[in-house]
Amino acid sequence: xxxxxxxxxxxxxxxxxxxxxxxxxxxxxxxxxxxxxxxxxxxxxxxxxxxxxxxxxxxxxxxxxxxxxxxxxxxxxxxxxxxxxxxxxxxxxxxxxxxxxxxxxxxxxxxxxxxxxxxxxxxxxxxxxxxxxxxxxxxxxxxxxxxxxxxxxxxxxxxxxxxxxxxxxxxxxxxxxxxxxxxxxxxxxxxxxxxxxxxxxxxxxxxxxxxxxxxxxxxxxxxxxxxxxxxxxxxxxxxxxxxxxxxxxxxxxxxxxxxxxxxxxxxxxxxxxxxxxxxxxxxxxxxxxxxxxx
Amino acid sequence: xxxxxxxxxxxxxxxxxxxxxxxxxxxxxxxxxxxxxxxxxxxxxxxxxxxxxxxxxxxxxxxxxxxxxxxxxxxxxxxxxxxxxxxxxxxxxxxxxxxxxxxxxxxxxxxxxxxxxxxxxxxxxxxxxxxxxxxxxxxxxxxxxxxxxxxxxxxxxxxxxxxxxxxxxxxxxxxxxxxxxxxxxxxxxxxxxxxxxxxxxxxxxxxxxxxxxxxxxxxxxxxxxxxxxxxxxxxxxxxxxxxxxxxxxxxxxxxxxxxxxxxxxxxxxxxxxxxxxxxxxxxxxxxxxxxxxxxxxxxxxxxx
Numbered sequence: 001x002x003x004x005x006x007x008x009x010x011x012x013x014x015x016x017x018x019x020x021x022x023x024x025x026x027x028x029x030x031x032x033x034x035x036x037x038x039x040x041x042x043x044x045x046x047x048x049x050x051x052x053x054x055x056x057x058x059x060x061x062x063x064x065x066x067x068x069x070x071x072x073x074x075x076x077x078x079x080x081x082x083x084x085x086x087x088x089x090x091x092x093x094x095x096x097x098x099x100x101x102x103x104x105x106x107x108x109x110x111x112x113x114x115x116x117x118x119x120x121x122x123x124x125x126x127x128x129x130x131x132x133x134x135x136x137x138x139x140x141x142x143x144x145x146x147x148x149x150x151x152x153x154x155x156x157x158x159x160x161x162x163x164x165x166x167x168x169x170x171x172x173x174x175x176x177x178x179x180x181x182x183x184x185x186x187x188x189x190x191x192x193x194x195x196x197x198x199x200x201x202x203x204x205x206x207x208x209x210x211x212x213x214x215x216x217x218x219x220x221x222x223x224x225x226x227x228x229x230x231x232x233x234x235x236x237x238x239x240x241x242x243x244x245x246x247x248x249x250x251x252x253x254x255x256x257x258x259x260x261x262x263x264x265x266x267x268x269x270x271x272x273x274x275x276x277x278x279x280x281x282x283x284x285x286x287x288x289x290x291x292x293x294x
Numbered sequence: 295x296x297x298x299x300x301x302x303x304x305x306x307x308x309x310x311x312x313x314x315x316x317x318x319x320x321x322x323x324x325x326x327x328x329x330x331x332x333x334x335x336x337x338x339x340x341x342x343x344x345x346x347x348x349x350x351x352x353x354x355x356x357x358x359x360x361x362x363x364x365x366x367x368x369x370x371x372x373x374x375x376x377x378x379x380x381x382x383x384x385x386x387x388x389x390x391x392x393x394x395x396x397x398x399x400x401x402x403x404x405x406x407x408x409x410x411x412x413x414x415x416x417x418x419x420x421x422x423x424x425x426x427x428x429x430x431x432x433x434x435x436x437x438x439x440x441x442x443x444x445x446x447x448x449x450x451x452x453x454x455x456x457x458x459x460x461x462x463x464x465x466x467x468x469x470x471x472x473x474x475x476x477x478x479x480x481x482x483x484x485x486x487x488x489x490x491x492x493x494x495x496x497x498x499x500x501x502x503x504x505x506x507x508x509x510x511x512x513x514x515x516x517x518x519x520x521x522x523x524x525x526x527x528x529x530x531x532x533x534x535x536x537x538x539x540x541x542x543x544x545x546x547x548x549x550x551x552x553x554x555x556x557x558x559x560x561x562x563x564x565x566x567x568x569x570x571x572x573x574x575x576x577x578x579x580x581x582x583x584x585x586x587x588x589x590x591x592x593x594x595x596x597x598x
Contacts, residue, residue, distance in 0.1 A: 039378045090568050096378065097324065098571035101524045104517055105563025112557040224513055228389065231382045239379065270393040273386040280383040281371040 010139050011257040017145035018214065019253020020152035024207035025226060026233025026245035027159070028200040034176045034240035035196045038096045042083050042106035044227030046201050049110045050076025051125070051208030051218055052117070058126055065128040065213075072209035073202045079110070080201020084194050107223065115220045122219035125212035148210040155206050156246060163242070168195055176240070225269075232276045238286025247287055299430040303502060305542055306437040310495035311515075312522030312534030313444050314488040319520070319528050320457070321484045322464035323376075327368050327384035328519035330391035331361035331492035332499070333511035337395060337411060339497025340420040340506060345402055345410055350422050354440075354497040361493015362486050369485030373478055388516045395508040416507030420500050437498050444491055448531045460484055492519070525566055527573025529580035536574045540566075 025047060032040045054072035061067065087102035132143030163169035174182040175192045183189050211226070212218045233252050237244025252272065259271035279286065311328060318325045339357030342348040348356070368387055375383050401410035409419035423433055451457045462470040463480045471477055500506045518541070526537025544562060548555035570576065 033378070039381065086564050086568070092571050095571060097524055098567045100324070100378075100381070101521060102564045102567040104521065105560045105567070107560070109557060109560030109564070112560060116553065116557065228385065228513070231385070235379065235382050266397055267393070270390055270397075273390045273393075276386045277371070277383060277390070280375045280379060280386075284375045284379060 006138055007261065008258070011261045012254050013136075013139055013141065014145060015254035015257030016250055017141070017149045017253070018257070019250040020149045021207050021211050021214070021249070022229055022233045022252050023246045023249025024152055024155060024203055024210070025230035026237060026249045027156075027242055028204045028207070029230045029234040030237065030240055030242060030245040031196060031200050033234065034242075035172060036088065036193060038088065038099050039231075040083065040087070040103050040197075041100065041227060042087065042103040042110065043200065043204060044230050045107050045110040045223045046076050046079045046083060047204030047208035047211075048218070048220075048223050048226060049079045049114065049208075050074075050201070050205035051212045052114050054205075054209055055123055055125060055212070055218060056117075065126055068126055069206075069209050072212075073205040076205025076208060077198045077202040080197040080199075080204065081194060083201075084197035088193065088197075089190065107227065111220055111223050114223075118220065120220055122217045122221075124217050125209075125215070127213045127216060129213075142214075144214045148214050151206065151210060155203060159203070159242070162199070168192070172196060229272075232272060235276060236279055236286055238288045241286065241288045244286055244288035251287075296430050299434045301542075301546060303430070303434050303437050305538060306434075306441045307495050307499045307502070308518075308522065308538040308542065309441050309535055310444055310491055310498070311519045312526070312538050313448055313531065314490075314492035314495065315519040316523040316528060316531070316534045317448060317451075317460070317491070318484050318488040319523050320460040320464050321481050322467070323372070323481065323484070324378075324381045324520055325372075325384045325485065325488065326381055326513070326516040326520065327365070327372075327387045327485075328488060328492045329511050329513070329516035330368075330384075330388035331364055331489040332496035332515065332519075333388075333391050333395060333506075333508065334364055335361040335493030335496030336500035336506045336511070337398075337417060337496075338493070340417055340500040341400075341410065343422045343501065344420045345404070350426075350501070353422070354494060354501070357497025357500070358490045358494035361496065362490035364493075365489020366482060366486040368489070369482035372485065373481055385513060385516060388511070388513065392508045392511055395511075414508075416505060416509075417500075418505050420504050420506070422501055424504065433502060437502070440494055440498060444494075445531055445535075452530060456483075521563070523573070525563065525573055527570075527575035527577075527579070529573070529575045529577040532580075533573055533575040540574065 025044060028043045028047070029040065032038070032043065050072045053075035054068045057063065057071045058068045083103065083106055087106055088099050091098045091102070127144055129143035129147050134141040134143060134146060163172065171182065171187045171192050172195070174185065174187055175189060179189060211222075229252065233248040234245055235248070236251060237246070237248030255275060256268055256272055259268045263271065311332060314331065315325060315328050318328075335357035338360040339353045342353035342356045343350060368384065372380055372383060395411060396414055398411045399413045401408050401412050404419075407419060411417040451460075459470075459475055459480050462473075462475060463477055467477060470480075522537035522541065523534040524537070525540055526535065527533035544555070544559055548558060551558065566574075572578070
């Protein structure tokens with residue numbers, strides 16, 4: 001095989017593995033949209049906020065990575081609940097613009113809290129895998145990316161069990177299809193909504209911790225790119241579709257790494273956005289979306 | 295005095311930007327593309343006056359024209375996506391424009407200096423005002439001429455059939471289409487008008503700032519563009535103005551809080567949306583105010 005082909009396959013592998021973190025962030029956006037028909041622009045920053053709390057705990061305790069990781073999950077879940085209460089609970093149900101604006105305010109707010117707490121400086125995040133590498137034939141698998149992929153896979157499996165095998169999952173699916181009918185069947189809409197926000201927040205915490213450990217540090221500058229990447233993932237897969245977000249995230253990862261290889265960092269994001277724009281125009285429902293153009 | 299003049303000039307740019315988002319919101323669409331139109335207008339107008347030696351007015355108008363054409367072009371593909379998908383698509387557009395300017399290198403020698411867009415270093419030397427000896431109050435009047443023209447135009451549109459058409463499309467597309475309203479025409483027209491106003495604002499801003507950089511035109515500016523009408527209210531053109539006042543008083547009035555004001559800023563947006571989800575000047579308030587103004591002119595009740 002030529003060097004070029006080797007490199008391309010290597011970049012596909014890297015992109016595929018890193019894309020699993022985009023998939024997790026995309027799931028967060030897509031689930032909230034699926035259940036509430038509203039965008040939560042604060043989701044990316046929820047994930048980042050949780051990762052920062054975990055980093056704080058790490059600096060105080062110097063504890064093991066498992067502790068850091070669990071802190072991120074719990075903290076993001078709590079932030080998710082705060083977002084639900086402050087930006088969604090008291091808003092008019094049929095007017096999606098008010099929560100859109102409020103979550104944008106929340107994005108600024110959490111971003112500023114993080115900037116204040118860290119003086120805007122990037123901070124090192126603990127990496128459980130160090131610089132471990134796995135050789136697969138002529139290719140190298142980065143240990144942290146492999147770890148990220150496995151954890152993401154586990155989270156997706158748990159989510160599948162939760163959505164299709166529990167009463168909460170049943171209620172969530174009912175609310176996402178017919179909120180009024182679901183209420184008539186005795187499903188407490190508010191409780192389901194709050195649960196979805198806590199749950200997606202926890203998924204965001206996993207994503208935040210994984211990204212932190214793979215990138216090696218956390219910076220307040222991450223929040224906007226994370227938000228945009230999450231939105232792109234959710235739209236590529238079709239807003240509201242969880243399998244779509246997984247496919248979309250992996251696809252985004254692969255495309256990004258290829259664009260990085262061929263065009264360099266200056267054009268990487270431009271290619272991503274052009275792909276998104278083309279998708280929206282030619283396939284507005286996304287890859288696995290049900291409703292065209294929402 | 296000069297401080298207040300520059301503050302008022304800044305208000306002008308913000309109001310124009312808010313109006314450009316407002317006219318699109320009337321058709322029920324949320325566009326984050328306004329920052330992209332604004333950026334394109336700024337670069338085009340700057341290049342016209344600083345690099346090609348055009349007079350000021352044609353340069354600014356070129357900025358508006360570029361914004362309008364881009365709005366028209368974005369309007370068509372954007373028609374295929376609705377609601378929250380459009381927010382994301384137009385956000386991508388703004389980022390594409392920003393990155394195009396990040397990678398754009400086009401400089402020429404003018405006398406002693408090299409001017410023009412120089413990639414990440416931005417576009418320096420848009421010095422028309424300075425070269426022609428304009429005082430701050432000249433700049434203020436020039437900017438506000440555009441602001442007042444835009445306010446009057448949108449106020450008139452709101453009271454005409456065209457305004458009714460735009461609002462009908464925004465209220466209920468299906469109903470609007472069934473009474474024979476051309477949805478494509480209405481949405482593309484709104485996007486074009488929005489692009490035009492944003493392009494003008496960008497051109498004015500570029501000349502005021504003398505230096506523009508792609509960093510100024512990112513998602514944050516796009517967020518502000520829709521925040522002005524959404525927080526201010528979409529009941530009338532006064533909504534975006536109210537929004538600009540709300541934000542400007544926060545931004546410039548809370549300066550004594552130093553770094554903490556940004557924190558309060560986010561919290562206040564959340565609070566405002568909880569208290570008045572439809573904005574400060576919402577449709578209900580406009581109707582009540584109109585009734586109040588009309589009341590004295592009504593003939594007195596002539597007995598049973």
